Amino acid sequence: MENLSNSVIFPKGDKATSAYFTGNVWVQMLVTEEVFNCPVYNVTFEPKARTKWHSHPGGQILLVTGGKGYYQEEGKPAQSLQEGDVVKIPPNVKHWHGASKESWFVHVGISTNPNLGNAEWHGPVTEEEYQ
Numbered sequence: 001m002e003n004l005s006n007s008v009i010f011p012k013g014d015k016a017t018s019a020y021f022t023g024n025v026w027v028q029m030l031v032t033e034e035v036f037n038c039p040v041y042n043v044t045f046e047p048k049a050r051t052k053w054h055s056h057p058g059g060q061i062l063l064v065t066g067g068k069g070y071y072q073e074e075g076k077p078a079q080s081l082q083e084g085d086v087v088k089i090p091p092n093v094k095h096w097h098g099a100s101k102e103s104w105f106v107h108v109g110i111s112t113n114p115n116l117g118n119a120e121w122h123g124p125v126t127e128e129e130y131q
Contacts, residue, residue: 009065010042010108022124023049023098033114045069045105050098050130053122055091058113062087062097069105071097072129081105091116096125 013028024046031040042065053074062071064085071087072078074094081087081097089095091113099105111119 045099058116060089061110063108066106068100068103
């Protein structure tokens with residue numbers, strides 16, 4: 001199982017609520033929207049951890065900084081992600097992202113156009129969907 005201890009860039013942050021994630025996930029806010037109107041956050045997923053299905057009215061950008069993971073839009077196959085990948089998620093696209101079974105996964109998330117509203121959270125990604 002891959003360990004990220006030698007490649008940590010930003011602080012791990014606080015453990016996130018299970019309302020939005022499956023498994024153990026930590027979030028560290030890096031930039032707040034009150035100041036720059038562009039929330040930026042570091043998200044660390046333990047192996048097998050993932051977001052629930054969600055969408056962003058203004059879109060989202062993911063910058064993968066460590067480990068291996070997945071990104072999937074509803075109705076499309078999952079994409080493998082690794083350090084250096086950039087994912088541009090259009091507004092209102094239902095999706096999930098998270099760690100692979102064998103590796104931790106870390107990304108910087110950027111909520112674009114936050115003035116259009118907060119993320120909308122849907123149901124969990126089932127084990128079948130994750131496979």
